[in-house]
Amino acid sequence: MASKGFSEKSISFLNDLAKNNDKKWFELNRPLYEENILTPMKQLVLDLGPVMKGIDDKIDITPQINKTISKIYRDTRFSHDKAPLRSDQWIIFKRPVRVYGNVPEFYIYFTPEEYHIGMGYYASTPENMEDFREKIDLNPAGFAKIVKRLEVHKSIELFGEDYRKQFNNNHPEQILKWYRKKSFYLSVNRKMGESFYSPDLSLQAKEIFTACSELYLFLVKSL
Secondary structure, three states, rough: OOOOOOHHHHOOOOOHHEEEEEEEEHHHHHHHHHHHHHHHHHHHHHHHHHHHHHHHHOOOOOOOOOOOOOOOOOOOEEEEEEEEOOOOOOEEOOOOOOOOOOEEEEEEEOOOEEEEEEEOOOOOOOOHHHHHHHHHOOOOHHHHHHHHHHHHOOOOOOOOOEEOOOOOOOOOOHHHHHEOOOOOOEEEEEEEOOOOOOOHHHHHHHHHHHHHHHHEEEEHOOO
16 A cells, blocks of 8 residues: 655644643644654555665564654653654664664655655764775776766765865765765755655655665675
């Protein structure tokens, strides 16, 4: 069954939650969360599961909270912000790992104002990134082809902080802009609107994930 997507009620719930951020309010309104946030998220995971397995059969596609679906409760132990609930939500597709950031992830992230779809290596370690650069050095022509095919998708943008240091190699700028990253993510960023309240949301994600899949496979090749 194709996802019915989210609705304006989904975003209204998140806005109300932001204004009434306490556990008592949430428990009274939990049925609205389950109907307008959790159920569409689970359905979206189910819709995209076959696509993700087609990219990498090691990716977890379990439609559960803390597997592919974000928690509604925040971990406030190490945060100055003690608000117990989050008004942003996300879906993550990745290989199961114990250490955060060790594998690239496909994601759908949304707030009441906007949504983002992409693939990230945004919490990769320095060791991960050194391995990434070594892979580029071993096959710069192959990596350049991956980048060129990605650039066909004009809406997919590269983000991430750069190292200040210079790297002594002869790679062209097309490759160097990746080589300099401390970590990175590819994202399509859109304002909240009708394209989110639509069965086409899963089609949008499928197209973007598929476009990013070649880079993903380049990253996980030796993991």
